[in-house]
Amino acid sequence: MRIDQSSSLLPEVKRGKKIRIVVDGSFLDAFEGETVAAVLLAAGVIKFRLTREHRHPRGVYCGMGVCYECLVRVDGVDNVRACMTPVVDGMNVETCREVEL
Numbered sequence: 001m002r003i004d005q006s007s008s009l010l011p012e013v014k015r016g017k018k019i020r021i022v023v024d025g026s027f028l029d030a031f032e033g034e035t036v037a038a039v040l041l042a043a044g045v046i047k048f049r050l051t052r053e054h055r056h057p058r059g060v061y062c063g064m065g066v067c068y069e070c071l072v073r074v075d076g077v078d079n080v081r082a083c084m085t086p087v088v089d090g091m092n093v094e095t096c097r098e099v100e101l
């Protein structure tokens with residue numbers, strides 16, 4: 001969920017240009033300056049990858065590039081940290097893949 005409006009309690013909401021990315025074959029709206037993780041979470045996607053051995057779901061944990069729990073495939077490149085990767089118009093993101101670290 002994104003905050004769409006300003007209020008007396010929040011500063012004015014300013015966003016980058018509206019763009020679209022493809023996530024697992026579906027289009028999602030995004031804004032320039034957001035990370036892949038922010039766009040996925042705003043859309044309600046919390047499972048980013050599966051562990052190799054037990055196929056346990058993983059998602060954002062640290063949110064700052066340290067834990068490597070948020071790995072996704074971006075434009076065919078495996079093991080990209082969603083929390084550290086800014087969205088680009090037309091980017092293709094694949095989630096819930098088994099990941100070998």
Ligand code: FES
Nearest residue numbers: 063065067068083
């Ligand atoms: S959430 Fe920890 S590296 Fe992305």
